[in-house]
Amino acid sequence: MTEKILMKGNEAVAEAAIRAGCRHYFAYPITPQSELIEYMAKKMPKVGGTFLQAESEVAAINMVLGAAACGVRTMTSSSSPGISLKQEGISYIAASRLPAVIVNVQRGGPGLGNIAPMQCDYFQATRGGGHGDYYTPVLSPSTVQEFADMAPLAFEIAERYRTPVLILADGMLGQMMEPVVFPESYPPQRDPSDWALGCHKDRKENHIINTLFIDPNLLDSKTRILFEVYEEIKKNEVRFETYNLESRPKILVASTGTAARVVKSAIDALKEQGVEMGLFRPITLWPFPYDALHQAAAGVDKVITVELNMGQMEQDVRLALNGLCPTEFVGKAGGLVFTPEELADILRKKAS
């Protein structure tokens, strides 16, 4: 491990991506993600990598499509409206079964919204934001260290399953500074030469990457291959964290990302007042930890979902519980963020 470095989330994930071997980054400026693209602009040339500011997010994701098709580690980043512009490209990357990493540093929405942190792109991220039957793994960090560690993890998942992977952070995590350490070594890239363009193990045939299948039977079978991969991902890649469940709390709070940090502080504050609550924090939003949440909720009176939006993950929470116990939702829109004290008050009232 390197020694600790104080870094912004945006810079930490960029540094980690470079250390993990990403050498091709294409993006477009947008607050609150700009430190990430600026960091890449400074560092990529130093490692002989490609840094290119594209003319739009649409162009950037298509540059990633091209680089990914050549089997190199490639990445882009943006924020909410920019990620909306990338959805068609992501659908193509998913359908073409190409590894790539996309970072969304969420901002206030809808529309231009504002540049405050929010979690209002949950549905877009977890339900396959573009056209067609597809999903992408979605990782949700809640600390700068976790945000950084997700870069190598995202590349690993992307290459193991040949899929684009989305890291869903937010403006607070992107702009916040925390100490970060980086591992000495990273898993090597998987050999892409039996499918990638321009690199061939043996030059018997040309490589073709295509997502057009006029014959419905062919598109059906191609889609089923994607869904076999998704079953594998669901089996192997679910990640979550629980907090304070050992005190057998009667109320379980479900929350992810920045919101989950505030929930932890609220839980600590309530503990001092003799009120016990537990936290279930999904780390992979897709595949969502349905079974784990269902088990964690065994014996609780109610599950409260806390989000920085008007209620999106709470639908997955209800799916996970499947009627096991009542659920409630606590949320803020507009980019407002709960203070721990404010949230502790709200939760305590819900406990009585």
Place this chain on the structure above:
Amino acid sequence: MKIVAKRTAGLTDARLHYCPGCLHGVAHRIIGEAMEELSIIDRTIGIAPVGCAVFAYNFFSCDMIQVPHGRAPAVATGIRRARPDCVVFTYQGDGDLAAIGTAETVHAANRNENISVFFINNAVYGMTGGQMAPTTLANMKATTAPYGRDVEDTGGPMRVCELLASLEKPYFITRVSLLSPKDILKAKKAVKRALAGNMEKKGFHFVEMISTCPTNWGMEPLKARQWARESMIPVFPLGVFKDREAEEKEAAS
């Protein structure tokens, strides 16, 4: 007896799906032959657009990728950066390049991206059934301009070569035609020069080819060629609009 003319190894054995007399096939042949003659089939990556040429991945024998409508120059940029030793070309129609893909085209040109863009201009959207394109002529009928294109309302036919030639960095921009054997031979020279230029990493090579769309124009192939000569060439004059090699030679002399 020696073979003097045959199917090029730059194309596969597949039968082209284009309509009878459509000149896409000619464009395919001259690109395939150029790759074969430059012996770069093994290290070329072609990019198929969305449009009549969407099936180009079945026709060119080099590595191919099919990409979103209009985004070929951006994908080419990504490929170019990831595989600097490959030759990269995009093959696009006038809807793909001059409508939805305008920004990608202009910016790839502006960056003098070391790619070749082969732009087939037949003044309509072919695959979707003859809609108006940015290159549709004034008063020319199309399924979305049933009374003829009203240039006051929809703008005039877009001259992409001239548009791109106003940029400083693009290396080579020319407009050729596929409308006669003589023109086709000249077109092939331009294609070959473009791919050779990429081999020497000279930058952005743009070859616009005036073509026909017999089916959607509602004309026999020969009549369509004649109409294109009489109506399109005056609006889309042939020639070289940017040649930095010539500029640099002149400056040096």
Place this chain on the structure above:
Amino acid sequence: MAKLTIDEFYCKGCGLCIEACPKKVLAFAEHLNEAGYHPVTCTDQEICTGCALCHVTCPDGAITIEK
């Protein structure tokens, strides 16, 4: 004297080669090929000079010429 062969699999009977041939030796055949087009045939190999203008104009790579 040259030898011209037209591969009926590829020919779509578009007629561009017929017009291009300076010696006017190309014409539509009576029969239909499997795709339902009248393929083009060479009516007189003797006159064909092997200039290959037909090959140049053919959009479908149907024509092979030996000389």
